[in-house]
Amino acid sequence: MTPPDKSVALTATDAGLVTCHDCRLTARRRTIPRGYAAHCPRCDALLHARRTNSLSRTWALLIAAAICYVPANTLPVSTFTWLGRGNPDTIISSVKALFADGDAPIALLLFFASICVPVMKLVLLSWLAATVHFRSLWRPRDRTVIFRLVEVIGRWSMLDVFVISILVALVKLGAMAKVEAGPGAVAFCAVVVLTMFAARTFDPRLIWDVVDQENSA
């Protein structure tokens, strides 16, 4: 696996090519009249050199996710009713309760999926977007790896939503035992979905564009 020229790293942009985001065909870039769009000759998808308005869209989704993060952690995500008495739980109180009950592995798992992963996604994506915004040249490869990591682990923060959906389905014995979802779960689910969109909107090639422009200047 070698780039066409070993001494100089050539990017698709340098070569005047655009990659189709859907089928990865590389096509020669052409100027097109205003109001027209270029379509991929192979799969008909719209051709873009980079994801459209990547940075502003990523910021918008991250801000929305950060706003939802507050009710997600302060409102109850579920209410467990046992023998007529209801016991609302927030994300943090349910993890604490699991630790107190001695279910350490499960508590750690939920702590990781419901607290660590969403915070990591919000913090790391904001940091990545900020480094692009401020045209940072710091370790582009490591930043790209961090981005891929965020994309891969992001889905696991959905764990708590699934746990709630299974508990409400299983525990419905009227006043004796019952689990109900809470408004916090809606906000939490929104955080997960919004950060997933944010990760998909962020274009990691922007990290390298800054480096490439700096090198050619």
Added chain:
Amino acid sequence: MVTSPDLIACLDCDLLHRSVVLPSGGVARCQRCGAPLYRPSKDVLERSLALACASAILFLVANAFPFLDFEVGGQVQTCHLLTGVTTLMEQGFPFLAFTVLLTSLLAPAAMITSLLLVSGLLLTHRRPSFLKPLVRFLDRLKPWSMMEVYLLGAIVSVVKLMSMADIRVGLGSWAFVGLILTLTAAVAAFDPAAVWDELS
């Protein structure tokens, strides 16, 4: 439009590479950022059709048979895969219900259907106009299928409830585990690069 089928640009850093033939089991990675570029593929359509058929059968079994039984004080509560969605709806949480429905049922079902259609149609040399949009749709669906996360959620729920009730694992659960394996394998076998080569 001029295209360069032998060139491949890294989707993570834009570096251009010339495609080469890889030994089986190998993977081409970007020289600059390490992102995987492509893998060698074999019998793409046959494999994905076979695995998608298996997935379709397991999907039906996973939905038709009980997922988990919950027994406390002689009362038994049986839940299916879909019960969580309907209960969330009844409790007034349509957004949660829809997200769970999409990630545990709709996305996998749509992926199985599109895999069956695309590989079936290409193997019988038919190219209806919806084929290209379908291949693109399949690629966009991938992040929304979260069955493996759902399975972990089921394990967590069982452990949480074990102390207060008897939990029985139903046939639906086993089919669901099988479905995760076959659908993951089907998606891995379905190499989009080879399919687009076939289509162009």
